Amino acid sequence: MYFWENYFFVTRSEENYIKTIFHLGDNSSDLVSTNAIAEQMDTKPSSVTDMAKKLAEKGFVNYKKYQGVSLTDFGINTALSIIRKHRLWEVFLVEKLDFSWDEVHEVAEQLEHIKSEKLIDSIDALLDFPKYDPHGDPIPSKDGKFMERHKQLLSDMALKTEGVCVGVKDTSAAFLKFLDKNRIALGNTIKVLEKEDFDQSLHIQMEGKELHISHQIASNLYIKKND
Amino acid sequence: MYFWENYFFVTRSEENYIKTIFHLGDNSSDLVSTNAIAEQMDTKPSSVTDMAKKLAEKGFVNYKKYQGVSLTDFGINTALSIIRKHRLWEVFLVEKLDFSWDEVHEVAEQLEHIKSEKLIDSIDALLDFPKYDPHGDPIPSKDGKFMERHKQLLSDMALKTEGVCVGVKDTSAAFLKFLDKNRIALGNTIKVLEKEDFDQSLHIQMEGKELHISHQIASNLYIKKND
DNA sequence: ACAAATTTTTAGATTTGTCTAAATTTTAAT
DNA sequence: ATTAAAATTTAGACAAATCTAAAAATTTGT
The missing domain is CATH 1.10.10.10 (Winged helix-like DNA-binding domain superfamily/Winged helix DNA-binding domain)
Incomplete structure (x- = not known):
């Protein structure tokens, strides 16, 4: 390159x-x-x-x-290279510098413009080639390939189905902080216990505990259904 | 800040x-x-x-x-903050990403402009608060203080005196690569065995081995005399 | 289908950081 | 102390990225 x-x-x-x-x-x-x-x-x-x-x-x-x-194809490659850098820096900030997931975006917006192929490849290696960023978004590889996970919004899940929280749709600091406060994190197992017709809020089971969450929240959490 | x-x-x-x-x-x-x-x-x-x-x-x-x-004082503080960032990133590149000391400058020139106090303080902590960069230059602390080492050019050292190589004056990639090739590195113990009047070249003892180096080289290496 | 509303483009201006060429000031030489 | 040389500033221009206001094209509503 x-x-x-x-x-x-x-x-x-x-x-x-x-x-x-x-x-x-x-x-x-x-x-x-x-x-x-x-x-x-x-x-x-x-x-x-x-x-x-x-x-x-x-x-x-x-x-x-x-x-x-x-x-164009050239434009897409360029975009993927920038997104790769942005997301790798986000992982770096969280994994190596203990930033929280609501603090990384601003800084990554700056770091994504640093021009050094060796730098970003080294960061990639240091992090052991992560496939997803702290918000669950896929990280394109050096050659622009990435795997979009098969996932769905929690709000779209059927009753009694179970899955793992793998991403957020809304990545605003406000939403992310709310999730932290309520101990909702990527990797958590979530099961839909009940759906409220009136306001489409959900009763869920998460990591053992039961929880009531609004439609607004459920429609911004991505779940990967258990096989 | x-x-x-x-x-x-x-x-x-x-x-x-x-x-x-x-x-x-x-x-x-x-x-x-x-x-x-x-x-x-x-x-x-x-x-x-x-x-x-x-x-x-x-x-x-x-x-x-x-x-x-x-x-102005304000300008000096600003300069020290930029230099602090530049040198910390250089240490990061060498220590954590295995860059060689001749590769770090260009990238650090970009990274020094990233605006995030939390970022640079975290990098500082990750590196365990280094006092000197890979070329031996002092790293200003958060409040702008730094310790310039008591050092002298190898070319200015008296016969038979001994010291440790602690820095380079010329930081060009060409010079640094030359030093690598000749196994001259920071931390090496160097003793002046003989000085050639004619061309001011030196015979030195370095880490056991004897070496002949030109004035050009000797006048770009900083030595800290042993106490 | 045609007028009204919306979207998009053009034209001209502004800011930042740079340049060249000319004018001015300082420094150096005799 | 003058003059020649060197350094510095000014004036005017340019490219990048943006803006406002006006013009042009497209879309929408009936």
């Missing part, structure tokens, strides 16, 4: 756009709108248009006027 | 100027010239003038037209 770090310079701003387009595109191949990008990045649509042209010129996106943008 | 990371925003460019002014100022309180800064940073004197005004406005330097700049 000599190419990357030297010949083809990508600015921090470009990287942030590419990452955002990747997340909004959500592996479907349809176009992402200027407005959606602007809203997500807290910027103006006109700024997005300018950047869309630049990214198209550099080969990261296909841009159709008035339609939106989609990442 | 809440102040720092939020209220008072320092750009990466400003940080690089502050760092350069600190190094050129070399703890003497006299002014650093525009030209010197420009040369060191591979930029133009006119650019330095512009930045000098901005840094003065923000309180980092005292700027006297046609005379030069010197850091």
Whole structure:
């Protein structure tokens, strides 16, 4: 990847756009709108248009006027490399520096832009090649492959079924802190005991104890069903 | 230092100027010239003038037209905080990720700009609060204090005196690789056996073996004399 | 299908950090 | 003490990334 770090310079701003387009595109191949990008990045649509042209010129996106943008293969690879760095740094912060999962995002947003292939590969090795980040999101490998776990929202699980909590949908500090306070953590075994029709809240069994949780919470927790 | 990371925003460019002014100022309180800064940073004197005004406005330097700049106390603290980060990251790269001492500078130049007090303090703790970086330079503590070792250049040592190699003056990759190739490393015990008047080269004893080194090399190695 | 609402783009301006070329100040030399 | 040389600053320009306001295209509602 000599190419990357030297010949083809990508600015921090470009990287942030590419990452955002990747997340909004959500592996479907349809176009992402200027407005959606602007809203997500807290910027103006006109700024997005300018950047869309630049990214198209550099080969990261296909841009159709008035339609939106989609990442090229090159753009997807670039996005995956940034996401890989972001998530590996998050694991590093939690595993090696005892950050809590609600503190890692901000710092990883900075660290993901550090340009050194050797650095991130060494971090990967130091962490023993983790497959998931502290929020349960998959970490792309060096060659851009990653395994999306077969998982479902707790709110979508059938009565009496059991599984392991493997991820969060909402990664806001507020939600993560709430989970900590209620001893809900990744790896916990959860069984749906009862569903309340009225407000769609759930009675669950988690690690032995019984718990009542709102729909809002249940619809932001990912569960991997037991085989 | 809440102040720092939020209220008072320092750009990466400003940080690089502050760092350069600190190094050129070399703890003497006299002014650093525009030209010197420009040369060191591979930029133009006119650019330095512009930045000098901005840094003065923000309180980092005292700027006297046609005379030069010197850091204020605030500027010195800022410089020490950047240098602290740079050197701690260098130790991290060597100690935890097995980088060699000639590979760390480039990456540390990027990492030193990451803004998170918790991050750098955690790295500091992880490394067990090192006092010196891989090149033997002192690491400022959180409150900006650091101990400059009592040391001298190998080329300035008297005949028959002995000491420990504690640092390098030239930190270029070329020099560091040369030292590696010749098994010269920090911590080695060195004794001056003979000095050649003609070219000022030295015969030394290092860790048992005898070695002939040029003045160029000897004048870039720091030795701490044995008590 | 057509007018209204929404989305997107264009045009022109701003900020940051840089440059070149010209003007000014300081330093050095005789 | 003048003048020549060197260093420094000013003025004006440029690229990147952003903004606002206005224009153009698309979508929506009836």
